[in-house]
Amino acid sequence: MNAPTGSTSSSRRRKPLLGGWRKGPAGSTADSRLLDTEPSSDFTHTDPWRVMRIQSEFVQGFDALAEIGPAISVFGSARTKPGSRHYETGVEVGRLLVEAGVAVITGGGPGSMEAANRGASEAGGLSIGLGIELPFEQGMNQWVGRGVDFRYFFARKTMFVKYAQGFVVLPGGLGTLDELFEAMVLVQTSKVTQFPIVLVDSIFWSPLLAWIKDVMVVEGLVSPGDVDILQLADTAEEAVALVMAGGAGKRVAAS
Template structure:
């Protein structure tokens, strides 16, 4: 799209004087009065310039909260997993084993498999981190989160999952879990991160997905065969933790 010209330039981009004010300003309409007016509508918080400030604050908040956590692994999985489901116990075991290895556990902070991983880490005395997201159907932070950070924006939250983790362990899950998985795969594929282990737990659950990618996407030339090597499938929490702690974790593209 070409830049607007002439009379099409929005008024707020046109040259205008700053620092002046009108004489005989009616009471209640000064800048100070508008700032301190508790009856004023909150609609301004939904404008794009204000959103930029809010987005910035979320990044600052996340960086400040997580900058000193040390080595960490992000664990993903379904919020719908019930405690009686075997996947829940797998999450508990993954969290516990990571904590015992001296690694912080980062989850989305919600229920289900996220709660399970936080629980395992917390019960083992490790650092249990939850990165929550504002959703109409989420239940808030689970009780096993020791360090919690809330986000409004998915992209700010996703940055924290990758920036402060040296690998991913992915338990069975739904669309949100797939979203995190494929984004991580793309980051590795495009060398935004390198040798970043992504381990999928439960071959019965994940193998059909990778088989479809191979038989359909690779077969049609839409995905390179080597891209399937970005992820590894295991069946036990012990195998998953062993892989992410194998020494490949944490190697990233050198900064320019």
């Protein structure tokens, strides 16, 4: 079974980055301009054009990712430092996923995202980065073999789920939690099925799971079974084994 291939040369040549954006005013992004309540009637002129731009982001994402084959999205903090335990786990996760026959998708940034892309690239697999325009520009990490840049979070989030068969979630902050809870809601509401979500590092994640069980379930805000959407792992090997096993005994289809 052959894994998707990617460049492993020292120069790490990669396909041209798709969807690059032009800078707006300082501290401004396309997302923030879209969500701002504008004080004048200018929105009657600008919002229709934004619809076209949003459409173009979906088109470019679909076009770039439609034929990548089976893939797993890996999330984690952009603040994770190279050489740290979480970084090295991310590298190992990326490597093992490629060896299992799937491509690796991340947010394309530094930290844990870079780690997973690095592991995938060094293993000769397809290493994908889905970047996002932010006021504090980060740019695409050097280990991305196929990159797509987005202005809008909601277009980018669609690609993470549409083109992945599961998530591996390393320790992270608000952005990581955002992706995690959105994926949980999609599974809970049956918008996606057979979609494994694996959290890596039980010490980090157990307090969150305990809060869901001891507070949200007790208050009747979520069902007891909703917690079972998530699985815990403490090593890269465990995480990849769980995500490849999929939900309800089904395996992720590898190429």
